[in-house]
Amino acid sequence: MHPKDPKLTLLVTGGTLDKDYQTTTGALVFSETHLPAMLRQANTTLAVETRVLMLKDSLEMTDLDRDEIAQACQDADTESIVITHGTDTMVDTALALSENANLCNKTIVLTGAMRPFRLGESDACFNLGAALTAAQLAQNGVYIAMNGELFEACRVMKNRQKGVFELTV
């Protein structure tokens, strides 16, 4: 569909970023992914191939889901891959991918949001801009792009109390 050969693969797995408020129940739920809308809002001309793998809260993500994500990374035609993911188990998925020998020639960047895109005043667009850029510039490996920083998969943890990602000591 995109006039250019895809330069980057965007894999959507859900997480807070893609949740929205459901008026009839008052719950935060998944209806559809907002990544295409976010890319349009950003006026991206980057050739991105977007694939929705699942729309899941990352606390409900299973080993099977992680296998599916790894397989999708392996199947991607591009070296650069961005994965949107819930923050609670983002580090777990990043570690699983970083231990997968089949992915050592890829640059894979996971990102997400602390506040849903659809709720306004969200960190989602900033994080997407950071992740897409990191996926184009960083050397092969698995990373997390959150809070304006780029962390290697094996050196990052989520500080749940502060709601930010930090270097492990």
Next chain:
Amino acid sequence: MHPKDPKLTLLVTGGTLDKDYQTTTGALVFSETHLPAMLRQANTTLAVETRVLMLKDSLEMTDLDRDEIAQACQDADTESIVITHGTDTMVDTALALSENANLCNKTIVLTGAMRPFRLGESDACFNLGAALTAAQLAQNGVYIAMNGELFEACRVMKNRQKGVFELTV
């Protein structure tokens, strides 16, 4: 003020990104910079030192203004520098900085927005995330981060009709 040594300098010069609608006149004007609010919304933990140099429409930017920007880059304590700038003459400023021999040991990334941050559905946050990341990852040089892509100063032009940045041929 920031607990960590600054890792990145953010120089604010104005442009569409920082404009807002003035209700009494119906004009788009500068009141203050929104960069601190954008960094908060993004939950950045990155040690950023922000300096407001000017708040100008880039069509009104003079050679003296460009000298002031170059001097601020030279004075910055950090190797990584992001400059927010109007899009109309962003390429001119990028070229001027890239020809400045005193800045050859810096990574300088210019960015801006096609729609003001304060007007909603803006590309400003995405572009800021991209620029802050590029300033940390790209090798020394002067760049423009717009539309999800990172352009070298000497190889980019603004396509005014489409409202996007493109590689020069």
Next chain:
Amino acid sequence: MHPKDPKLTLLVTGGTLDKDYQTTTGALVFSETHLPAMLRQANTTLAVETRVLMLKDSLEMTDLDRDEIAQACQDADTESIVITHGTDTMVDTALALSENANLCNKTIVLTGAMRPFRLGESDACFNLGAALTAAQLAQNGVYIAMNGELFEACRVMKNRQKGVFELTV
């Protein structure tokens, strides 16, 4: 189209309320009316018949335009009518309508916005809620619903300096 007989006619004439920012030119322009989107956002179940008469800055509104608005009021099947209108000449149009003997059996409420709906943090939705309610409750006559108050056409002026409507002395 609406399952119920229309209870209220909504005439759209433009004004700040309906303007949007055009990224390629940086100007505030009319593309389409946002009233249907505003009614959806408000979850209105009220049977409203919406007619777009024109999309004009109210400073450019002519006597012919005002004749067209008066005719549309006369043609409306409902007693209750809301008109969206630019604020600069809203009082002029309200006065013209109030002097039209053919409209003395209607309740006509003009409203608008100081900040466009599409720019966020706008007064547009509040004003629309006020105007639709006033059109159902006020006795026959021509009114302006702005700033949380309901003014009779012959007793109101716009204070351009403060950007609010006030009772004339």
Next chain:
Amino acid sequence: MHPKDPKLTLLVTGGTLDKDYQTTTGALVFSETHLPAMLRQANTTLAVETRVLMLKDSLEMTDLDRDEIAQACQDADTESIVITHGTDTMVDTALALSENANLCNKTIVLTGAMRPFRLGESDACFNLGAALTAAQLAQNGVYIAMNGELFEACRVMKNRQKGVFELTV
């Protein structure tokens, strides 16, 4: 505080309207009321006295809470009163107030929102505009202003499946 004598009392009790997303827990919680911000955004010049009685999900509202609301209505210096309230038990509170003989010389309008003000694209501002207007125009009695309509307390129910208020048959 307001230069004019208050013309209208605004009693805040909470409900969906005032909830916000908490990033660390992912829950919708009350931090503070957003009514003052909403009145500012609407450029209201109406003399409103705002009192925060409680910030509660209306499913948790008790008979004691309803007594407190009734007392606050009785204590109000103004004839016109608007009450913000959760939608789930808004009808119950409206009925309780309508049966209170001490309030028969007041015009009391309850309103709320199906989507929180702070989450964007909310019906909150529209509903507030409708309720403030109805409280000034309707004859004495207790009403619910939702969905662009004004319902008498004894003739309205919430259709939970559709998420709208309807006339009882």
